[in-house]
Amino acid sequence: MKKxxxxxxxxxxxxxxANFINKxxxxxxxxxxxxxxxxxxKISNKTLCTRENHAVSMSFGMNLLEKKSLVxxxxxxxxxxxxxxxxxFELFKEGCLIFVSNRGKLQxxxxxxxxxxxxxxxxxxxxxxxxxDFNLNGLDxxxxxxxxxxxxxxxxxxxxxxxxxxx
Amino acid sequence: xNRVSAIKKxxxxxxxxxxxISNGLSAREANFYLKNDKSFYMLHAxxxxxxxxxxxxxxxxxxxxxxxxxxxxxxxxxxxxxxLTKFKNLKYYVLKNRISQTTGSQKLPSLxxxxxxxxxxxxxxxxxxxxxxxxxxxxxxxKNNFKEWLKLNNKI
Numbered sequence: 001m002k003k004x005x006x007x008x009x010x011x012x013x014x015x016x017x018a019n020f021i022n023k024x025x026x027x028x029x030x031x032x033x034x035x036x037x038x039x040x041x042k043i044s045n046k047t048l049c050t051r052e053n054h055a056v057s058m059s060f061g062m063n064l065l066e067k068k069s070l071v072x073x074x075x076x077x078x079x080x081x082x083x084x085x086x087x088x089f090e091l092f093k094e095g096c097l098i099f100v101s102n103r104g105k106l107q108x109x110x111x112x113x114x115x116x117x118x119x120x121x122x123x124x125x126x127x128x129x130x131x132x133d134f135n136l137n138g139l140d141x142x143x144x145x146x147x148x149x150x151x152x153x154x155x156x157x158x159x160x161x162x163x164x165x166x167x
Numbered sequence: 168x169n170r171v172s173a174i175k176k177x178x179x180x181x182x183x184x185x186x187x188i189s190n191g192l193s194a195r196e197a198n199f200y201l202k203n204d205k206s207f208y209m210l211h212a213x214x215x216x217x218x219x220x221x222x223x224x225x226x227x228x229x230x231x232x233x234x235x236x237x238x239x240x241x242x243x244x245x246x247x248x249x250x251l252t253k254f255k256n257l258k259y260y261v262l263k264n265r266i267s268q269t270t271g272s273q274k275l276p277s278l279x280x281x282x283x284x285x286x287x288x289x290x291x292x293x294x295x296x297x298x299x300x301x302x303x304x305x306x307x308x309x310k311n312n313f314k315e316w317l318k319l320n321n322k323i
Contacts, residue, residue, distance in 0.1 A: 008247035016223070027225055047225070050246040058247075060251075061187075061222020064207065065230070066323045069222070087190070087212025088219065092310045 005108050007163025011138035014166055018042035020142060021070060029055035030072035035101035038166050040072070052077035056073035059096055060088035071098040074153060075116040078123060085129075086157055095153035097145050100124075101160045109162070118126060124157050135161040169296045170262060171200050171305040177235055177291075178203075179259050184231035184258065185317070187223070189240040191215035191269040193262060197235070198303035204316040214243025217259060221250055224257040230322050231256050238263040238278050241288075251287040260289045268297055 021028060021043055028046040030036065041047060049055035052073045062069040073081065079102065089096045103109060104117025124131045130148055132141035145156040168176075174197045178186060186206040188194045194208040209216050220234035234257065236244070241261045251259060266272045272295070280288050303309060317323045 029222075047250070050249065053212075053215060054218040054244070054247040057212060057218035058222035058225070061219040061224075062226040062308075063222070064219070065223055065226035065317070066314075067226040084212045084215050084218075087210065087215065091306045093307060094310075163206055 006106060008106075008161035009163060010166065011164050013133060014039045014042055017139065017142070017165070020139065024068060024146065025070045026067045027069045027120075029058045029069060031055055031074065031077050032101075033072070033074040033101050034167055035074070035094050035103065035160055035162055035165060036072055036099065047050060052067050052081035056081050056084040056096070056098075057088055060092075060094065063094050063096065071096060072100075073098065074101045074103055075120040076103065076113065078116075078120065083126065089155050093153060095149035095151075096155055098155075098157045098159050099151040099160060101162070103162065106162055121159065124159075130154050130156040132156065134158050134164050138164075154161070168291070169294050170264075171196050171298070173202055173262055173291045173293050174235060177233065178206075180309075181231065181233045181258060182234040184227060185223075185313075185322070187232065187234045188218050188219045189234075189236045191223060191237055191240065192297055192300070193235055193237050193240075194303050195300040196298060198309075199298075199300040204312040205320075207313045208309050210306055212310075214240050214245075216240060217244045217251075218247045220257055220259070221247065221254065224254040227322065231258070233258045233260065235260045235262065236263065237261070238290075239275055241278060242275065248284055250290070251284060258289070260291060262293045263290050264293050264295055266295065268295070271274055278284040 003077040055071045059069045059071050104113030132145045134141045145158045148154045188197045190209040198208045222231045224232045
């Protein structure tokens with residue numbers, strides 16, 4: 001029997017979110033992910049990173065020169081990113097904004113993503129980092145996260161569910 | 168050449184640059200013996216000094232950035248090496264003694280550098296000699312001193 005693929009609800013067009021990113025960030029450091037694939041095509045300045053920890057550190061380097069950059073990764077890269085986050089942004093008390101895709105929550109998704117789908121939110125919160133849901137609040141979640149990251153110098157994650165953006 | 172002499176040499180040869188010095192003995196000894204406000208001393212984030220340097224190099228293409236790494240940190244951060252070819256304002260040095268000295272001198276594998284990258288990675292061989300140095304100062308002090316220097320010199 002063919003599996004029916006359900007998705008979370010689309011929140012806004014990728015162009016609107018890309019406009020926000022292009023207007024507010026000098027660069028986006030990303031590890032490729034299918035949920036962000038179409039969005040990434042619309043982002044003007046971006047750097048592909050082979051590891052999530054390097055994406056975080058590059059963003060910190062930009063922050064040291066008082067320029068804002070965005071980090072994008074999938075939830076399976078969270079583990080790699082943590083030592084870098086703790087050793088840069090947290091230790092030197094600076095803020096950063098990270099978009100993370102929450103793969104593995106839908107029934108039809110592949111088995112290797114399931115565990116991360118269950119633990120992503122809890123994992124981020126257990127580290128004391130802030131977390132906003134794009135699935136609930138769309139662009140407002142991003143704006144709140146932006147404010148918290150760059151005005152209050154917090155480490156902030158925005159969680160995207162599969163279907164929130166066109167792929 | 169010991170570590171301090173190697174770092175001193177690098178600083179002297181790149182007088183117009185700012186410096187990022189990797190966590191462990193590199194940052195400890197540089198902070199203790201050669202402290203200056205145009206250097207940013209990493210305290211943690213193992214293997215990430217080069218990536219931080221790349222972010223800085225992207226943020227200001229007119230600023231010369233020198234990254235000084237130990238060979239173990241370099242190995243840990245080697246997944247970022249492919250980006251080295253992008254930056255004309257970034258110079259990367261690796262201090263090589265083939266051991267992880269901060270953690271008890273465990274022997275390291277070779278620093279394998281593919282030909283295409285060899286001109287971007289400056290390897291300096293250093294001795295095993297280490298001195299008893301304290302952890303660098305408070306991270307906020309390090310950051311504020313560095314940013315103050317950047318502001319005074321119109322780099323940010």
